[in-house]
Amino acid sequence: MTALTENTLPREGLLQKITPHLELAAALFSGLLILAGWLLDRNGAETASVFVYLSAFLIGGFAKAKEGIEATIKEKELNVEMLMILAAAGSAAIGYWTEGAILIFIFAVSGALETYTMNKSQREISALMDIQPDTALLVRDGSEEHVHVSELTRGDIIIVKPGERVPADGLISKGHTTIDEAAITGESIPVSKEAGADVFAGTVNMTGSVYIEVTKKADETLFQKIIELVQSAQSEKSPSQQFIERFEGSYVKVVLVIVSLMMFLPHFLLGWSWTETFYRAMVLLVVASPCALVASIMPATLSAISNGARSGILFKGGAHLENLSHIKAIAFDKTGTLTRGKPEVTDVVIRGNLRRQEILQAAASIESRSNHPLAHAVVRYAQQENILFSPPDQLEDVAGWGVKGTIGDNVWKIGKAAFVGKEEAAAFANGAAAQFAEDGKTTIYIADQEGIAAVIALKDIIREETKQALKTLQDEGIFTIMLTGDSEKTARAIASETALGSYIAECLPEQKVDHVKELLEKYGTVAMVGDGINDAPALATASVGIAMGEGSDVALETADVILMKNDLPKIAEAIQLSRKMQRIVKQNIIFSISVIVLLIISNFFQVLDLPFGVLGHEGSTILVILNGLRLLKT
Known part of the structure; x- marks a missing residue:
């Protein structure tokens, strides 16, 4: 990932802020046009009202129609946006201009709200970017000058004054202070630092003025890696999300087939008029759309990933976050992990x-x-x-x-x-x-x-938090085992002191892999926690590899989850977050399917009009998104 420049961040942030506001403004303006069209129609100006309704269609539906058409051409698959366009066009075709326009209006409003709510989790990354300093006070040839962080190189000496954010990773060469590292570790208590101590970009210098020797370039800092990891994680879809998206294409085709049959069968079988038959087909087209179902997973996943990043838990993708909820056993390395x-x-x-x-x-x-x-x-x-x-x-x-x-x-x-x-x-x-x-x-x-x-x-x-962390995991019904290269006596003593479920001593790296495979056969879904180069093969073998943030680069690259601060209780927190996400996803799926079924039945019995069908359909979509956003709360 390249270093972030002064120009890219504001532009990206501006677009992210403006887009949902433009969509909402267009939707609200279309609502005013609908009101004007209705008043004209009531006063006998039917031609003028149709023109105003058409304007409402174009202005309110442009954003979603463009999105749907582009996605259909690119993926060669029909989507829910296309269903809405067909339903609105069909309503207008049979003279239900007001209902079609209301459909476009509510669909546009819900679309703007969807964009807003989806951007809310993305803004967690923008917030991270915003706290990264752009400039640094560089000491060069005995004088001080402000330079852009991208100009810093290893070995440069910079000055950070009280109240300023540290612009680059480095070592304190002179002075002592207190650093707030919440942006990196999630730890709210400031940490005392003196000469020789590590400091990280994005953290806040609380008290003393310090000289820092730069150890990493701007695009190599730990802070930059966090941003890169979370952005990568947010773009990676979980297995559930991938299934829903595959299901969407087939579902839309089935809906279109059923709607096609609905356009003439009720007229012959139930004696409905042609207008009523076509109208009910359009209502079915709206209420059977799987918008809420499609939105059941992604907002919840993005919110959970953002929540974890704030707490010092980095997930490398939705798949790993989802897998954590199924963990039955966890294997731990000893040195640097439990100790x-x-x-x-x-x-x-x-x-x-x-x-x-x-x-x-x-x-x-x-x-x-x-x-x-x-x-x-x-x-x-x-x-x-x-x-x-x-x-x-x-x-x-x-x-x-x-x-x-x-x-x-x-x-x-x-x-x-x-x-x-x-x-x-x-x-x-x-x-x-x-x-x-x-x-x-x-x-x-x-x-x-x-x-x-x-x-x-x-x-x-043994780390102070190890015993409580292991007890919490065992209370969650998770089997714990230590895999260590140490002697039998040392392993037994550690296991006794920490109340581990089991231990295996004198393990070579390849033997750790074998033991993880045995655990996978027995428990199905297994996590491995480690920090060293020798743990990397086992981390890769496990269902979920969890690396300690102060571990080796190889372990960090191999792992699926990273604990930025070597804080073992965060493992239980990550599992609980994953399980909460799964509960919310299940709630969303059950709710969205129930609403779709209820609306379809109501339409078949001719008790549901198009505006209420749109309201029920789009309202359920917004509700599942908002339910997913609950995971943003700590």
């Missing part, structure tokens, strides 16, 4: 004659020179404990085992049990390491000249 994806220190056991602060200071000092994730966790822990440390005097990396460092007169060793003495490590602190292993924790040992000084236990901590 935070970063190990954290959970326990520190110290030898009796040493001080905790001294041990953590030495450990942080040595580990600060390592790139290992466990080393980073130890350093973070010391910083959280407000322990000050400085680099070691000497450091030696023993590949595959650990590190050896010198701080003053003390020599420290940090690493595996075998690095500090396997038997001594097993016996340390009454075998604490064995219990840590049972709990799914990883241990590292710290030794000084006298032997093992401490053991530190680390664990990839």
Whole structure:
């Protein structure tokens, strides 16, 4: 998708705003002409009234007639608009000018309202586009200048002041502030940011002035991807919508055949006059039209997609949104999905004659020179404990085992049990390491000249929201299972702590695919939730692939649904939204079919006149659209 320019957005937005107003104005003007034609007819000016009625036909019906004729030529299929044109022309042909004009008037008004209501969900995207800044304050050669966002390149430094929106994705290089990321994640609580933190285009800088190093061009930002994904999703039709559209063509043909028979059979079989027979055929042509049925699905689907985008849930199409309502089982990756994806220190056991602060200071000092994730966790822990440390005097990396460092007169060793003495490590602190292993924790040992000084236990901590998210899914009757490459002990500990339905440990990527296929055979419709490159094959195999927003690009490209903020409760929210959409669609279909049947029966018993038939038909269409738009509400 190309970067949005200053000129394209206003033009598109203007057309979107003007079109329904022009349609409605034409419809209302045709209504005034109908009133004028009726008054002329009452006063004996029959020829003048016919001319005025013809003007009402042309002005009120032009938009819908053009739409119907173009669609018929393009798709080579008759549609509901053509039925309305034939009904109005037929009414005029037998002298029912007023009824035909009223048909055109109400059809035009309902068409304008349909355009308005359909555009309402599309305006969610326009609203997103409107909050994307056009310009940025660029620092270049020591001076500041305003440039268009399309001119920004990676490595540029920009300034964002309090109250301004961030114009590009980047990293804060200087300063600290609070950012409102609701446009990206749906999270209403602002997030504190300091040097090194990621910021995203379209978010609002709340407090401090910050310098940001641009990391992505304007057409590559996360914000731009959101717009692109939602636009793509809105253009992709669900299986139900595709069925309805295929059904429409056949249905229209059947209606035309029945109307053709209705034009002469009642005259011979029931003794109706030719005028009454033809009139009832025209009423049938109107009330049997499947407008409401056709409009039962698309507005609801677009509204649900827009609702999800506002809440940080991106659906890549109506089909995936529809599939979510049928989910019977969900498979989860562990690291970065159920857990935070970063190990954290959970326990520190110290030898009796040493001080905790001294041990953590030495450990942080040595580990600060390592790139290992466990080393980073130890350093973070010391910083959280407000322990000050400085680099070691000497450091030696023993590949595959650990590190050896010198701080003053003390020599420290940090690493595996075998690095500090396997038997001594097993016996340390009454075998604490064995219990840590049972709990799914990883241990590292710290030794000084006298032997093992401490053991530190680390664990990839379960996200705070994981337990509640899994419980909500289980309450919905959904089976939950974890597929992880971790060891049996670690998997068992995580499953026990989160109350997962089941787990499978030591899974390679291809094995995850096999297990997802087994779940598909057993449950029918299965979702897979993951964030890594190794999860991509399983995400593609599942009925619905759900990726965490902070996951790998491969996972995001493969998935059908993306959680912009790694917020697991959003899965249950997405499923509930899907189920609500399905309920509304069913309500619309049942209601629209019931109205059509009722109007057809009323017409057959000659108790329904054309204006009331039009009112019932078009009114039901508007009602199903408005019912679908309820999904726009959070």
